[in-house]
Amino acid sequence: MDAKDIEFFRKYLNQMLDEILRKGEETIEDMVESPEVYADPADRATAESDRSFTLRLRDRERKLIKKIQQTLHRIDDGSFGICEECGEDISVERLKARPVTTLCINCKSRQEEEEQVRGE
Template sequence: MDQKDIEYFRVLLTQMLEEATQKGDLTLEDMTDNNEVFADPADRATMESDRAFTLRIRDRERRLIKKIQAALGRIEDGSFGICDECGEDIGVPRLKARPVTKLCINCKSKQEDDERVRGD
């Protein structure tokens, strides 16, 4: 991968990190603003369901932030775009589709096949 591609992914991942962080901050703000008292138990249940959904989204964003930070770390140490399994280069089209990936398409396919066989 040439330096132009590396810089492209550095900018892309930095933008993704900023967006995910902003979304997380907004999620937390929305949750702290909900101190309502509900007379109807159904309304309370709906609010609790919405809150649980929001927490699941926040957890996904938190995990994505960690993956983005790890990918930026791989850019810094020179291992970005190299498959963790086989050591081959990960194709640029795959990295454009999933910039935080650590596996080439062949190794990822094999991993998914193994998971299907084991029933994970």
């Protein structure tokens, strides 16, 4: 992978990180605002369900933050784009689809097949 690709991924990952952090801040702001009063219990239940869904999304994004930070570290140490299992290069197309991946498509496919056999 050339320096141009590396810089593309560094910039892309930092943009992802900024966007996740911005959404998190907006969620906190929305939750801190004065609570709304609902005349209908069904409206309140819908609002609570929406809030719960948003919190689950933010929790998933919190986990993604860690993966992004690890990926940025791999960019810095020169191991980005190299499969952790077989040591081969991970294709740029795969990295564009899932920039935080640590496995090439062949190793990931094999891992998923093994998980299916074990029933995970």
